[in-house]
Ligand SMILES: Nc1ncnc2c1ncn2[C@@H]1O[C@H](COP(=O)(O)OP(=O)(O)OP(=O)(O)O)[C@@H](O)[C@H]1O
């Protein structure tokens with residue numbers, strides 16, 4: 001490999017001699033003295049080794065959060081790897097365009113910055129426990145390693161890394177493919193799949209143009225969304241997390257889900273469809289939300305049905321359970337498991353939405369949908385938490401005109417006047 005060859009040519013005979021000495025001593029030195037010998041040997045190697053190594057792990061904070069730096073480096077290196085790495089990984093993309101390539105593990109590539117050569121390698125740690133399995137081990141960690149000569153340490157730490165971060169972000173934005181995520185049950189968070197969210201490409205065609213609703217309200221929502229997406233400085237100034245909550249309510253089939261898709265398409269955001277019934281407890285919910293990316297819409301559909309958010313249903317179940325306690329131990333166990341299903345509480349959800357934890361990561365929109373707004377706890381939907389309450393109701397004349405345009409491709413018709421008077425401005 002180019003990097004290894006070049007490094008050793010720089011090190012010259014010093015390292016060669018040291019290695020020879022080390023091998024000889026390993027063989028002939030008394031076993032009980034080898035540990036202290038190794039300590040000193042490592043010190044000498046460190047002294048003679050003229051390179052600095054910087055590691056970027058995939059996860060930060062006890063595996064709670066995917067590292068932004070890691071993702072940016074991945075994007076930055078994807079272009080460079082295509083040109084120079086020998087082993088590449090391919091991800092298939094939308095409409096069978098050419099796949100996105102990235103450097104495979106244990107592969108190294110060279111980069112140059114202001115005339116200084118650096119080396120990047122993609123690595124995985126070896127599992128600490130040995131086991132026979134088809135699947136990768138849980139404690140495996142992925143990371144990128146940057147190696148550079150120590151005389152360029154300042155240039156690299158002060159300028160090169162910021163350059164990689166900026167370029168990586170730009171490349172990621174350019175190549176970004178929007179995704180629709182759904183949460184995995186927590187037993188899939190570890191082991192082979194090891195992922196809290198599964199995703200598919202988000203290709204919903206709904207836009208605000210195709211959405212049939214009151215024209216004024218539509219304009220107001222669009223402006224509100226755009227203002228939010230440009231509001232980074234504003235939120236920082238007023239000391240609030242960069243988040244906005246929308247509550248969409250109305251009868252079934254009136255366009256709540258379509259509006260979420262239109263919002264995502266307008267802002268170019270990802271969508272995280274959070275199925276609360278699959279979340280067992282508040283800590284899981286927190287972990288899931290921490291693992292979402294910025295520029296995303298987190299959706300909880302039919303929130304009134306998802307979970308007991310008022311605590312009343314839980315009390316009722318307990319009461320029911322006491323009334324006819326099953327005598328059969330198997331049924332009893334199954335019932336107990338069912339009870340354990342989800343312990344997400346209203347306070348847990350509220351805490352994740354706008355408590356301290358919500359400030360981890362900005363630019364997120366949270367949307368709740370419901371058919372029965374009156375069932376929701378007022379604390380959950382108070383303004384400030386759910387900043388905008390939007391009612392989507394049955395067809396008004398503005399909505400009818402959109403449908404006529406979408407389906408019949410007409411802007412006007414002699415019957416429009418009559419239809420308007422029948423529908424009224426808004427039902
Ligand atoms: N206001 C609307 N504008 C455009 N299309 C709509 C509208 N309302 C409903 N539709 C159409 O009706 C179908 C159902 O709409 P959608 O799934 O968005 O309703 P919903 O309010 O989310 O329903 P539910 O409460 O059952 O989840 C969609 O395929 C959509 O195309």
Ligand SMILES: [Mg+2]
Pocket residue numbers: 256257258301369
């Ligand atoms: Mg819906």
